[in-house]
Amino acid sequence: MVDIKRNQTRAVKIGTVVIGNGNRIAVQSMTATKTTDIDATVKLVQLMHDAGADVVRIAVDSKKDAAALGEIRSQTTANLSVDLQENYRLAEIVAPHVDKIRYNPGHLYHHETEKPWQEKVRFLAGIAEQNDCAMRVGVNCGSVDPEKKSKYDSSDSITPMLESALEHCDFLDSLDFTRYCVSLKDSDPAKVVEVNQKFASSRPEIPLHLGVTEAGIPPDGVIKTRIAFEQLIGKGIGDTVRVSLTVPNVRKGEEIAAGQGIIDDIYAGRVRSVVEFNTNSLNIISCPSCSRVENEAFVDLAEQVKSMTEYAKEHAITIAVMGCRVNGPGETDDADLGLWCGPKVVNLKKGTEALGAYGYDEILPKLKQELDQLIGNR
Numbered sequence: 329m330v331d332i333k334r335n336q337t338r339a340v341k342i343g344t345v346v347i348g349n350g351n352r353i354a355v356q357s358m359t360a361t362k363t364t365d366i367d368a369t370v371k372l373v374q375l376m377h378d379a380g381a382d383v384v385r386i387a388v389d390s391k392k393d394a395a396a397l398g399e400i401r402s403q404t405t406a407n408l409s410v411d412l413q414e415n416y417r418l419a420e421i422v423a424p425h426v427d428k429i430r431y432n433p434g435h436l437y438h439h440e441t442e443k444p445w446q447e448k449v450r451f452l453a454g455i456a457e458q459n460d461c462a463m464r465v466g467v468n469c470g471s472v473d474p475e476k477k478s479k480y481d482s483s484d485s486i487t488p489m490l491e492s493a494l495e496h497c498d499f500l501d502s503l504d505f506t507r508y509c510v511s512l513k514d515s516d517p518a519k520v521v522e523v524n525q526k527f528a529s530s531r532p533e534i535p536l537h538l539g540v541t542e543a544g545i546p547p548d549g550v551i552k553t554r555i556a557f558e559q560l561i562g563k564g565i566g567d568t569v570r571v572s573l574t575v576p577n578v579r580k581g582e583e584i585a586a587g588q589g590i591i592d593d594i595y596a597g598r599v600r601s602v603v604e605f606n607t608n609s610l611n612i613i614s615c616p617s618c619s620r621v622e623n624e625a626f627v628d629l630a631e632q633v634k635s636m637t638e639y640a641k642e643h644a645i646t647i648a649v650m651g652c653r654v655n656g657p658g659e660t661d662d663a664d665l666g667l668w669c670g671p672k673v674v675n676l677k678k679g680t681e682a683l684g685a686y687g688y689d690e691i692l693p694k695l696k697q698e699l700d701q702l703i704g705n706r
């Protein structure tokens with residue numbers, strides 16, 4: 329057993345679990361069913377709970393989702409977290425049914441634009457307080473606070489994320505709300521390591537939720553995540569984790585098994601990293617899917633992209649495949665080629681440039697055409 333000196337973080341209670349302050353590293357996952365499909369969502373929550381998930385997160389984007397959460401709560405004892413996007417006011421409806429509220433600082437700009445973000449966070453912290461909920465400030469590479477992003481050169485994605493997280497921590501502290509953790513996620517494990525190390529050295533007392541976003545299809549998705557976790561958990565950073573894998577719902581328990589497996593391996597000294605990841609080869613990133621997926625064909629498409637592009641594996645090209653319009657357009661910006669899926673069409677992008685929308689049966693040849701051109705131009 330390796331003796332890892334954990335960062336002395338604050339204890340944060342999430343339902344029946346306490347993270348931070350030397351407690352066991354908690355493992356989380358997220359549902360990918362439509363939240364309004366109560367039976368399917370409860371079934372998936374239960375599958376994750378039975379697989380050992382300490383907390384299960386559910387996305388809520390509408391009043392209908394929020395109403396469904398009350399019913400879901402009554403059918404499970406799992407610790408639940410709600411994932412809010414733009415409509416932060418939904419927190420008021422869902423908070424009585426959950427143990428944790430996750431908000432993304434970058435998403436607080438799209439709704440009630442005239443209102444400063446501080447007012448919105450004050451509202452969220454008040455709701456969390458009244459309903460015995462913890463919070464997570466979830467900063468994500470694909471949706472960073474636009475004000476922070478515009479201050480720095482586009483080649484620096486770390487500083488805007490870090491500044492945004494630190495600013496929200498300072499503000500929550502000024503409200504005397506300290507029952508929160510922070511996450512700083514990117515699809516590149518090296519960036520996840522860098523930004524989390526920087527945050528932990530600046531605010532070592534704040535618990536961190538670790539994750540590599542859009543890690544993709546196993547086994548690659550597990551390997552990418554392992555690389556980041558080994559370097560962070562191995563240095564005492566991280567109080568809770570999620571492994572984001574692109575797998576069908578029936579296999580979502582694999583996210584928990586992978587997370588627990590990586591933690592166990594690190595504590596047993598079975599580490600394999602210290603290499604830079606995928607700097608000279610094809611890198612396919614794909615989101616783990618969630619209730620926002622607009623067409624279930626997305627998971628199959630991610631698999632097809634992986635096998636179709638096999639021939640290009642020696643090229644340092646990043647292809648991103650995302651499941652919805654909420655995060656898809658932003659999170660494909662940094663990829664060489666990006667696909668984000670709508671209900672009927674798949675949107676194809678080259679960097680930030682939109683190339684068009686194609687049917688699910690037309691997209692692969694179009695992608696191949698663009699990939700070939702990219703390889704030819706290099």
Ligand code: SF4
Pocket residue numbers: 615616617618619620621622650651652653654655656
């Ligand atoms: S890209 Fe959309 S579908 Fe995929 S995990 Fe993110 S929010 Fe969910």
